[in-house]
Amino acid sequence: MLEEIPLTRPDTPLLDQIGNPSDLKLMEVNQLSQLADELRLFLLYSVGQTGGHFGAGLGVVELTIALHYVFDSPKDKLVWDVGHQAYPHKILTGRRDQMLTIRQAEGLTPFPSRIESNYDAFGVGHSSTSISAALGMMVADRLLNEQHYNIAIIGDGAMTAGMAFEALNHAGHLDDNILVILNDNNMSISNNVGGLSSYFARMWASKPYNFIRTGSKRVLSKIPPALKAVHRAEEYMKGMVSPGTLFEEIGFNYIGLIDGHNTTSLVEILNNIKSLRGPQLLHLVTQKGKGYSESENDPFGMHAMSKIGPKIDKEKPRPKQAASLEQVADNETTKKLSNSASTYSQVFGNWLCDAARQDDKIVGITPAMGEGSGMKDFAEQFPKRFHDVAIAEQHAVTFAAGMACNGIKPVVAIYSTFLQRAYDQLIHDVALQKLNVLFAIDRAGLVGEDGPTHAGSFDLSFLRCIPNMVVMTPSNEAETHKLLSTAYHHEGPTAVRYPRGKGSGIAIERNLKPVAIGKAVIRREGSSVVILAFGSMVEVALVAGNKINASVVDMRFVKPLDEDLIGDMATRHQLIVTLEENTILGGAGSAVNEFLLRSNYQISILNLGLPDKFLEHGKVPEMLARINLDSDSIVQSIDKKLKDCKIQSEAV
Helix, strand or coil: CECCCCCCCCCCCCHHHCCCHHHHCCCCHHHHHHHHHHHHHHHHHHHHHHCEECHHHHHCHHHHHHHHHHCCCCCCEEEECCCCCCHHHHHHHHHHHHHHHCCCCCCCCCCCCCCCCCCCCCCCCCCCCHHHHHHHHHHHHHHCCCCCCEEEEEECCHHHCHHHHHHHHHHHHHCCCEEEEEEECCHHHHHHCCHHHHHHHHHHHCHHHHHHHHHHHHHHCCCHHHHHHHHHHHHHHHHHHCCCHHHHHHCCEEEEEEECCCHHHHHHHHHHHCCCCCEEEEEEECCCCCCEHHHHHCCCCCCEECCCCCCCCCCCCCCCCCCCHHHCCCCCCCCCCCCCCCEHHHHHHHHHHHHHHHCCCEEEEECCCCCCCCCHHHHHHCHHHEEECCCCHHHHHHHHHHHHHCCCEEEEEEEHHHHHHHHHHHHHHHHCCCCCCEEEEECCECCHHHCCCCCECCHHHHHHCCCCCEEECCCCHHHHHHHHHHHHHCCCCEEEECCCCECCCCCCCCCCCCCCCCCCEEEECCCCEEEEECHHHHHHHHHHHHHHCCEEEECCEEECCCHHHHHHHHHHCCEEEEEEEEECCCCHHHHHHHHHHHCCCCCEEEEEEECCCCCCCCCHHHHHHHCCCCHHHHHHHHHHHHHHCCCCCCCC
16 A cells, blocks of 8 residues: 655566557466556556546556456457546556656647547547447447457446436347446445355356356247246346346346456456357446555545645745746736635635525535535535536436426536536526526636546537527636626526636625626727637736737626627727637627627627637646737737738737
8 A cells, every 4th residue: 555656767567568458468367466556556656747637547457457458459449438547548558658748738638539549449538428439339340240349437426327327228228249347436335345246246257157047048938937937036136146136127237246456356257258248237346546545545535636746855945936827817927826816616616605695595506526616615514405416417407497497596516518418408498498597617718638528618609509598707706706696696597607727816705796787897998909808818818908008808798798888899999809718619709790790880800719629638828829819929819910901000
């Protein structure tokens, strides 16, 4: 058991021999336990250098080794759900020496990616997709007359989503060869891992048992009463010792519970499963964070970590550190963040507690994002009004709609990227009925190292086209609190979207006073050029505006727009620039364009925002600079537009 994460490259003689899974197959089974220790040690070292997810990966080290030892990847497809647990897989598939680049610009991706490696069978980032994807691969194999194994590895959390059960049901109906591995790291069931259950697991996966099972059914098929009796006896026997009755009823052969950290047993069982026909479900019990004491004791808190810096001699004074790039809005910003600066998630959490104390009809709902969304205090203070519905985004939204029908004010805290998964429910169950539901949309815009699977690049585009929706984009912590209060007072569906990370330390007035719906605020008066900035881009707009003496408007609302103010700006300036951390296509800038065209304003327009492509991971300021959304690039874009339009300005 490791107490500290190694700061120097550990000695890993067995792991160093593995350039790809074919090298792994040259080892003896009795060597795999040592290999698991080395792999776990290297994983901790590499993540300590780069930051990233590691708790889930530590829990599947033995499983990953066994899968690559038994199956022939990449011909056999390993489909990892979510992808947090795929670091050991990356290490064993030729990317060990690149692990120190993970989550960095132009380095390894934080999740499986088909572009990165042919060993990554399916690109992931969102949960509960693996069974559907593996099932599709299986059907494709049959159509192409190919015979490969297709394996979905899914966690107990991801298994809670309806999509997973839809895929299980379909697989049972198709009744063809697919293996689903349920990686269960819920410690409450660890007591079930013992001699008896392990014995039955081995028995149910063995050739003799399945020969007798299928052979007897074939023989007795001519005698229906006898077959029925045998089937009933079998189900009764398995139901007494197995939690797998549900999976058996769907059509899977259930194998479990077994210890997911016993490499020898895993290899044996997986080899047995290879000879079985039909859908198989292997139920493993693992320990999230296995091998690292701090992670085992706090699996949620140690789900991921930032990179570890060098230790500082306690005798020497700690040097002053500049604010990290993730903490500033623009790379020219020189002011250091206040120690009191809160994350936007914390601002939301504080607001929710404030609102709940004044209104007992406030209810908080989250699809497995309670702590990440800042709802920990709310859950503790108002446990009866807090609902974590697990990884079930669609259910979360319709659940909220049902509450709103009966006069409750539900607040759905959800990341922008995961709201995409509940789009139909958002339209059909909330907006169509004009229900009083508040969507607190966290992680809007770019999210940095987690990459395109987690970016909130599209919410303004897909929200503003929905009738009855009010869409707000606060520019700082204080504005976030104000606009959440505004959404609370509004009767009907509302969305308040805010970015990941810390604000700039602006003081917040802790009250529930609303602002006027659809009214923007002028932050800077200038000449010739006006920048209409939305949300997180207001600060960088002010930096750019100071350089070229441009007016800057904090738009606050994407829907409804402050059309009166936009019209006034159009008459007093020669160029309108829209600036947003959302895709340009269909975004806030498009809304401005539509209004100006509809109202017959004759003025040049420049739309700046996220381009029409998925952006690879990196630090947010680096990513913004890469797409010309840092202040210098914004100024250059404005200069070019002015010259193209032959507009005389202080910017030229």
